[in-house]
Amino acid sequence: MGSKNKSVSSSEKSQGGKDKAKKDKKDHSDKKEVDVFINEEQANKIIKSSKAITIQDLARQANVKISTANAFLKKALAEGAVKKVGGFSGHYIYQPASQ
Numbered sequence: 001m002g003s004k005n006k007s008v009s010s011s012e013k014s015q016g017g018k019d020k021a022k023k024d025k026k027d028h029s030d031k032k033e034v035d036v037f038i039n040e041e042q043a044n045k046i047i048k049s050s051k052a053i054t055i056q057d058l059a060r061q062a063n064v065k066i067s068t069a070n071a072f073l074k075k076a077l078a079e080g081a082v083k084k085v086g087g088f089s090g091h092y093i094y095q096p097a098s099q
Helices: 008-027 040-049 055-062 066-079
Strands: 082-088 091-096
Touching: 040 055, 040 066, 040 091, 055 066, 066 082, 066 091
Parallel strands: none
Antiparallel strands: 082 091
């Protein structure tokens, strides 16, 4: 069996198309900057001002990673600043302990 002749357009794509595709992907990396550390004053203010809060809500409002918000809420739960009122499988709902 002989080799199949490529068309002119497909041979041009195979030669120069790869570099363009890589450059285009790099240009679209507009990621949001998030912090690894949480400002405890700001987080406490967010918790106290809301009726109920989830890990995702705290992470979005405080502009931190979800793992950081989760660690903060676990610490606050251990200290008694918040109480767990619902949720399941890691998606818990918390309330300030004063309510």
